[in-house]
Amino acid sequence: MSHRKPALLALGAVGVAAALLAAPSLATAAPADPGAPRYGAGADGAGDPYFPLAGNGGIDVLHYDLDLDYTPAPPEPAPIEGNLSAVATIDLLAMQDLDQFNLDLRGLTASEVTVGGKPMAFTQSANELIITPRPKLKAGAEAQVVVTYGGTTIRPRDIEDALYGWVTTRDGAMVVSEPDGSATWFPVNDHPTDKSTYTFEITVPEGLVAVANGLPAGEPVTEGGTTTWFWDAPDPMAAYLATASVGDYVVDEYTAANGTPIFDAVDPTRLGAPSAGLALTSDMLVFFEDLYGPYPFNSYGAIVDDDSVGYALETQTRSFFSRNAREGTVAHELAHQWMGDHVSPERWADIWLNEGWATYSTWMWTEHRGGDSAQTSFDDYYAIPADDPEWDLIVADPGPFGLFQNPVYDRGASTLHALRVKIGDHAFFEVAQTWVERFGGGTASTADFIALSEEVSGQDLETFFDVWLYTPEKPVSW
Structure with a gap:
């Protein structure tokens, strides 16, 4: 998201x-026949x-x-x-x-x-x-x-005044349920642990x-x-990834370079520049397949509506964007198809595994496109002063009010980059692909991710993850 x-x-x-x-x-009377x-x-x-x-x-x-x-x-x-x-x-x-x-x-x-x-x-x-x-x-x-x-x-609206669920509009409905x-x-x-067709x-x-x-x-x-x-x-x-959005959409169907059928539905007011990021979907699919393994679903595409400012959600196979499908956001929601949709959080406290991976994927895509390197993005985030409230959130247990706070995204991504540096590229991307292979189609937890990282790298990473995920202060050494 x-x-x-x-x-x-x-x-x-x-x-x-x-x-x-x-x-x-939940109490049950004792049966007459024991x-x-x-x-x-x-x-x-x-x-x-x-x-x-x-x-x-x-x-x-x-x-x-x-x-x-x-x-x-x-x-x-x-x-x-x-x-x-x-x-x-x-x-x-x-x-x-x-x-x-x-x-x-x-x-x-x-x-x-x-x-x-x-x-x-x-x-x-x-x-x-x-x-x-x-x-x-x-x-x-x-x-x-x-x-x-x-x-x-x-x-x-939820108690933070954000639209969600079945959101009625003048020309239809936008359906975004996380x-x-x-x-x-x-x-x-309505919980990720019960996935269905x-x-x-x-x-x-x-x-x-x-x-x-x-x-x-x-x-x-x-x-x-x-x-x-x-x-x-x-x-x-997972139920929160289901959608049934309705609108006055212009439909574009094609096949991506990796063979995935694409179905885009775009509000006519958002054609052209506002949805230009969608044109990179085919290249992104190829890029992320190289990192994480084969695209896990039977199709992909996007819904671009004109109802709400600044909202995007990785609805499975058909990411939703309000108003603008910018390149970085398109990359973020597409990466979620592996990290968040195919492998979903065991509990909502594990949401950093969704958002950290999607954010880090965007950093890597940006580097691939000739922009800032992932290291530069990490350095920019790490430059935030130690007394800034950005470091106060426990990323692996943000609380229900903290699910979509910035540290879940950027500190989550920084955790992954720091792990990559610590265990090396080969082990890091083996972790990523094994994560998708082992837990795809189901759910996984932070504990599962830590255990897999130690298994693949052969390192004791208890201190590393304690510093990055469970300590509400700026990491100093790990």
Whole structure:
């Protein structure tokens, strides 16, 4: 991600407390037959201390099929409010014996839930859709859950006043969900540790383009004043990286030099110079493949909208840019496809592994293009005085308010450069490629990265990482 304010649960502290109080008890009565399975409720969160209600326990979602019918906001001076009517078909695996499980859903109302084709009882709290399957789900069983839902869409903001989730616009919607905004547009297990495949069927007013992840799954169909767009994203994806942006886009499709299909959708006001950085995508793909290994997904491309200043997000296979897709930002979001999307953070405290790698990738791309060397970029950052607040953040544990603060990006990148210098280029790029090979398609933690760096380099790096990642002061020696 690039250039946005920190995001927290949209509920705020009071809402979180209320939702926690309203959540179902995890206690389970003893069965009459001591030998019988003990069914219980899946947890209402994935266990991430930064976002206690994000994600859910007891389930592993295998696939989301999202059928979205969307009407954007009417012209001014009407409020910027749209309408979403949707059906989510969710294939999941029970990870424990369940008599109840949750999906995250916020700001929209479920009207019907079925499990295995049969209507099921459900309730909704501020952040949770709570489903009571009958018969109960036994651990290891697969189930198909269909949720019919909808409501008025707005422009949701986190407590730091940053737009995220399903953001209604006059001509459509920009959909950017890091870290927990996916719950604003579909029922979801909203944590990176549960990656899933996706298909999309998005119906919008005729003349608008709906762009999601992956590749088009057939030609759009226009009838009755609407157009339906079909998308297929077969690569495992964290929910925050899913998108279904809608706008008056100009579409450009081509094949990059490495063979990757590219699908760009650009707001007509941003054609030309504002999106010139996109023209370098093909060269960037070749450059980053050389560093990190083969591009991990079936396609790439960009969405360039004109709604919000200074926002970019590495939505998987289709990075989102507001207003300008500058060269450095294009490189940053493309590098995320390996570092952040293919290998995602185990917990949100590990976000420096996303942003540090993407920032350092931009430093290396800049050097490749004849600009400042990565060493110069490191030196410029290291020149910040020791008493500057820049050094106060613990990069490997920035807290929920610190996820998108500058040190996560630049001190994260500097950590990687310092590691490269310490262990040498050969070991450093072996670490990078092994990281992608070993953890791609899943998640990994800071502890995993430290262990891999020591494994590959053969060095004891405890002091190095303690100084760079866990000490809230300017590194002096390492």
